[in-house]
Amino acid sequence: MTKTTYRKKGNTTSREVPGSKMPEQSQASCPGETGYEIRVKDHLDTYWHEWFEGWSITNLENGEVLLNSQVVDQSKLHGALNKIRDLNLTLLSVTSIPANS
Numbered sequence: 001m002t003k004t005t006y007r008k009k010g011n012t013t014s015r016e017v018p019g020s021k022m023p024e025q026s027q028a029s030c031p032g033e034t035g036y037e038i039r040v041k042d043h044l045d046t047y048w049h050e051w052f053e054g055w056s057i058t059n060l061e062n063g064e065v066l067l068n069s070q071v072v073d074q075s076k077l078h079g080a081l082n083k084i085r086d087l088n089l090t091l092l093s094v095t096s097i098p099a100n101s
Contacts, residue, residue, distance in 0.1 A: 035097045036077055038067040041090035055080060064092060 043059040054076065058066040067080060077094075084091055 034072060035068070035070040036072050036080075037093075037095045037097055038080060038084070039092040039095075040065045040067070040084055041092055051083060052080060065089075068097075 038055075041064060043063065044057055044065050046057075049057055052067060054072075055067045055069045058068070060066055069076070069080075081091070081094070
């Protein structure tokens with residue numbers, strides 16, 4: 001059986017893979033440090049607030065919708081993106097923002 005060794009280095013996590021010259025690296029999640037703004041095409045009715053729990057929904061004058069959440073981990077972000085896909089909405093942009101802005 002092969003053994004995988006994990007080491008923590010700064011804000012990244014390294015995984016040494018036997019027989020590999022370079023360790024795999026992934027960004028460590030830092031809950032509370034990042035928020036996101038998601039823009040989609042076409043307005044949403046107010047009852048969608050329940051479906052996008054934890055996200056503020058703002059219908060903009062140009063017909064777009066701004067979804068905003070101050071504290072988002074990757075699973076919450078992907079959950080919102082999956083809901084946007086399931087509603088067949090047109091995704092315009094996803095922007096990372098500082099959580100305190």
